[in-house]
Amino acid sequence: MSLKQQKNGKWLLDFWPAGRGGPHVRKVFRTKREAEHFEVQEKAKAQSAGSYVKPKRDTRKLSDLAQEWYDEHGYLLTSGKKRLVELNAVIRSLNDPLAVAFTSNDFKQYMRERLETRRTEGFKPENDINHKLAYAKAMFNVLIKSGSWGLANPLENVSKLTMQERELTFLTIKQMNQLLSELGTARNTDVLAVAKICLSVGARWGEAESLTRKDIHHGKVHFNKTKNGRNRSIPISDDLEREIVTDRPAHGRLFGPCKDALNNGLERAGIELPRGQKSHVLRHTFASHFMMAGGNLLTLNKILGHQTIQMTMRYAHLAPEHLTEAKSLNPLVVSRKRIAA
Incomplete structure (x- = not known):
């Protein structure tokens, strides 16, 4: 057996699984561990079988793996089709290489190019790139678990980009009232009610x-088929419930599309927001004022439907008691107390 590392960092395995008289196998691997594992497997096959059959070359491309992922698992996800579209967009950027030839360096190069291009265009793409990395990693993990991919996950050791925590913009009470006033005069008769729901329960605009x-009953609004798949039910006031259901369809959707009407209302109210925060500003406004009024972080986590408490922690600094110990336990105050004592 001959196992040599090549100039490109890959490993060439050259051996005869069934001995010199049998089939000759030459195969390149990304890592030494993969090569050694393959050699052990093929020698075991040769010993247990009456005759050894040389393994066929895997000619699948990354796009083939993406489709296999979708057929095996992705179709079960609410966002499965959307994720497949994003995976294929990445794969096209990578020129759809053979899956067995795909390496972590290929994806790192994609990350660098994407980062530079989007920054030049005025975007902050770190979060988007991290999502795509997570999708690609998950694709390989699913196929490994099902046995459709026999090698290691090539993205296993690729790290997410470090992101500077983005400040979440929220409306002041004055701005909120200005916006509601503008929405109340809008041609779209649904936009005001949808905005009030978001401000009352921290809903995403689309939710x-x-x-x-049927989602409004017993004094609660019930959200199903949410972004993360978690259903949640949140109490609302009697006045808001009446406003939501009065003069609206008794069956089916209560509201028509009204996001454009929200954006127009923000513009008329003179409210400028960072890129990408227009549709979420009402959700952030609810969460921010909830914490400033002394709300509980765990309760907020359940209301917003966050998967992790870390996501909700973004609002922790707004709590009245947040880090108040700094005022009483800093060395200047402590030293004065000791002198006084």
């Missing part, structure tokens, strides 16, 4: 906009 009549 509130797509509510149906």
Whole structure:
């Protein structure tokens, strides 16, 4: 057996699994561990079988793996089709290489190019790139678990980009009232009610906009088929419930599309927001004022439907008691107390 590392960092395995009289196998691997594992497997096959059959070359491309991922697992996900589209967009950028030839360096190069291009265009693409990395990693992990991919995950050791925590913009009470006033005069008769739902329960705009009549009952608004798949039910006031259902369809969706009407209302109210925060500003406004009013972080986590408490922690600094110990336990105060004592 001959196992040599090549100039490109890969490992060439050259051996005869069934001995010199049998088939000759030459195969390149990304890592030494993969090569050694393959050699052990093929020698075991040769010893247990009456005759050894040389393994066929894997000619699948990354796009083939993406489709296999979708057929095996992706179709079960609410966002499965959307994720497949994003995976294929990345794969096209990579020129759809043979899966067995795909390496972590290929994806790192994609990350660098994407980062530079989007920054030049004025975007902050770190979060988007991290999502695509997570999708690609998950694709390989699913195929490994099902046995459709026999090698290691080539992205196993690729790290996410470090992101500077983005400040979440929220409306002041004055701005909120200005916006509601503008929305109340809008031609779209649904936009005001949808905005009030978001401000009352911290809903995403799309969640509130797509509510149906059966989602409003017993003094609560019930969100199903949410972004992360978690259903949640949140109490609302009697006045808001009446406003939502009065003069609206008794069956099916309560509201028509009204996101454009929200954006127009923000513009008329003179409210400028960072890129990408227009549709979420009402959700951030609810969460921010909830914490400033003394709300509980764990309760907020359940209301917003976050998968992890870390996501909700972004609002922790707004709590009245947040880090108040700094005022009483800093060395200047402590030293004065000791002198006084």
